[in-house]
Amino acid sequence: MTNLSINGSVVKTPKTFSASIQTIDADSTGRNANGKMIRDIVSEKIKLDITWGPLSDDEISQILTKISGEFFSVSYPDPQVGGNTTKRFYVGDRTAASYSWNDKFQEMKWEGLTLSFIEE
Numbered sequence: 001m002t003n004l005s006i007n008g009s010v011v012k013t014p015k016t017f018s019a020s021i022q023t024i025d026a027d028s029t030g031r032n033a034n035g036k037m038i039r040d041i042v043s044e045k046i047k048l049d050i051t052w053g054p055l056s057d058d059e060i061s062q063i064l065t066k067i068s069g070e071f072f073s074v075s076y077p078d079p080q081v082g083g084n085t086t087k088r089f090y091v092g093d094r095t096a097a098s099y100s101w102n103d104k105f106q107e108m109k110w111e112g113l114t115l116s117f118i119e120e
Contacts, residue, residue, distance in 0.1 A: 005075040006066040015053040019079055022047055045119040048076060055110040060096060067091045071120055089117035
């Protein structure tokens with residue numbers, strides 16, 4: 001997989017990465033009296049679902065800090081483009097579980113940082 005970068009900085013390679021293309025319909029979309037589907041497509045947007053494997057405190061902090069703003073740019077492999085592209089996204093919920101906690105070294109490891117980037 002090519003590099004994933006957020007706001008111009010390459011982040012650790014994710015464990016899983018999926019891109020979905022979402023068609024946005026207007027409120028007027030629906031079936032008419034004859035049962036025929038009438039669509040008023042407003043736009044298509046990309047949603048990226050990403051999960052990382054083990055991350056150090058520094059690695060998880062780097063990712064979470066870069067996505068803390070309202071919008072941010074992400075360069076990623078786009079299946080529709082057939083290569084890397086850059087778009088503006090916002091983030092949905094962010095989940096990170098503890099992988100291990102070592103009291104002796106006062107070090108925390110994280111596993112499975114999971115988040116969704118939704119195109120602006």
